[in-house]
Amino acid sequence: MRVSQEEAVAVDLSxxxxxxxxxxxxxxxxxxxxxxxxxxxxxxxxxWGGVVTKTIGLHPVTNVAxxxxxxxxxxxxxxxxxxxxxxxxxxxxxxxxxLISDKTIDWWLPRIERIKKAFPDHILVASIMAGSGSxxxxxxxxxxxxxxxxxxxxxxxxxxxxxxxxxxxxxxxxGKDAGLISVVTKxxxxxxxxxxxxxxxxxxxxxxxxxxASFAAGADAIVSSNTFPSLPPIDxxxxxxxMNVDGYVSSGGLGGPAILxxxxxxxxxxxxxxxxxxxxxxGGISDxxxxxxxxxxxxxxxxxxxxxxxxxxxxxxVIKALNEGMTAFLEANAERGWKSLEDFRGIRRDxxxxxxxxxxxxxxxxxxxxDAPEGYAAPSIxxxxxxxxxx
Numbered sequence: 248m249r250v251s252q253e254e255a256v257a258v259d260l261s262x263x264x265x266x267x268x269x270x271x272x273x274x275x276x277x278x279x280x281x282x283x284x285x286x287x288x289x290x291x292x293x294x295w296g297g298v299v300t301k302t303i304g305l306h307p308v309t310n311v312a313x314x315x316x317x318x319x320x321x322x323x324x325x326x327x328x329x330x331x332x333x334x335x336x337x338x339x340x341x342x343x344x345x346l347i348s349d350k351t352i353d354w355w356l357p358r359i360e361r362i363k364k365a366f367p368d369h370i371l372v373a374s375i376m377a378g379s380g381s382x383x384x385x386x387x388x389x390x391x392x393x394x395x396x397x398x399x400x401x402x403x404x405x406x407x408x409x410x411x412x413x414x415x416x417x418x419x420x421x422g423k424d425a426g427l428i429s430v431v432t433k434x435x436x437x438x439x440x441x442x443x444x445x446x447x448x449x450x451x452x453x454x455x456x457x458x459x460a461s462f463a464a465g466a467d468a469i470v471s472s473n474t475f476p477s478l479p480p481i482d483x484x485x486x487x488x489x490m491n492v493d494g495y496v497s498s499g500g501l502g503g504p505a506i507l508x509x510x511x512x513x514x515x516x517x518x519x520x521x522x523x524x525x526x527x528x529x530g531g532i533s534d535x536x537x538x539x540x541x542x543x544x545x546x547x548x549x550x551x552x553x554x555x556x557x558x559x560x561x562x563x564x565v566i567k568a569l570n571e572g573m574t575a576f577l578e579a580n581a582e583r584g585w586k587s588l589e590d591f592r593g594i595r596r597d598x599x600x601x602x603x604x605x606x607x608x609x610x611x612x613x614x615x616x617x618d619a620p621e622g623y624a625a626p627s628i629x630x631x632x633x634x635x636x637x638x
Contacts, residue, residue, distance in 0.1 A: 273548070273569045308349040314490065319338075341502045346411070364399075396439065443467050448473055468524070469527070474499075503531060518545035551566075
């Protein structure tokens with residue numbers, strides 16, 4: 248029997264994450280799309296549930312000369328991957344070596360205030376970063392935090408994950424060190440009146456250990472993943488890196504579709520160890536099916552960058568598709584009683600197990616992944632005669 252429109256149960260896209268109510272679980276992540284006041288306001292107008300600012304710091308920042316971000320595309324026929332624009336290719340990933348915002352905190356604070364006055368019911372998260380090598384640097388974290396929250400920021404995202412920082416006491420160099428993570432998080436929590444999220448680097452062996460240090464120090468949520476350390480391809484014709492300045496290149500961050508499976512694996516490591524904690528997932532999301540994987544692993548929100556950059560800079564088409572996709576998903580599962588994210592969040596978290604727990608065929612049919620009898624001695628054609636007492 249078909250359910251009439253009047254009888255249909257209304258779905259609810261809103262979520263409460265670290266005590267903050269979002270109109271939907273989809274956020275624009277800290278990246279080039281959120282580097283300006285106008286972009287952030289456009290993002291809220293487009294329907295994003297939240298926006299994380301480009302990372303704000305105290306130190307002067309000067310980015311590399313030339314392009315800071317490019318997109319790698321692959322040819323489905325030849326499998327060639329390149330940053331060169333070619334017809335008939337599909338997006339593989341994004342690559343960037345852009346540093347944090349080159350605007351000072353004095354530039355950012357009045358803009359945070361204006362954004363919040365224009366969109367008081369929308370969630371604006373301030374991404375902040377300072378050093379960790381001295382008491383002076385740690386006080387910089389507090390200065391950034393107090394300034395942003397006084398201007399109206401709803402939460403902080405501590406950038407412990409930027410993959411291309413020269414300083415050993417900043418970015419992913421902090422995110423790989425549980426001790427430094429703990430110190431920085433505690434310092435910010437001392438002054439924070441709003442939730443504190445720690446954005447961790449994926450370039451670590453056991454990201455759950457770093458997550459544990461964050462939570463032990465008082466973090467309200469973990470954000471992951473940032474981009475993965477990487478190099479651009481070398482052009483076969485010129486023998487030059489496709490992204491370079493004066494012929495030289497440094498490690499940059501790989502994002503976009505290519506990192507979706509890797510980011511999911513990192514997220515699973517954390518949500519299994521801390522099933523009752525809050526997580527925001529990032530990496531390769533461009534439609535609801537991608538976001539759903541993070542939600543089913545236990546994330547309460549997800550964040551988008553690459554897909555938005557390719558869609559009018561702030562992703563109006565992307566957020567429309569995400570909201571429509573989640574609405575359709577809830578409606579399709581109405582018979583299960585699902586009305587909101589909390590009804591299905593994390594239900595596939597326990598399906599990720601160690602390799603030894605994956606079922607194998609019966610022993611007599613299993614040949615170590617090879618087709619029998621490859622790699623195994625062939626059975627004897629004739630058996631040797633059995634020994635008897637008289638022989």
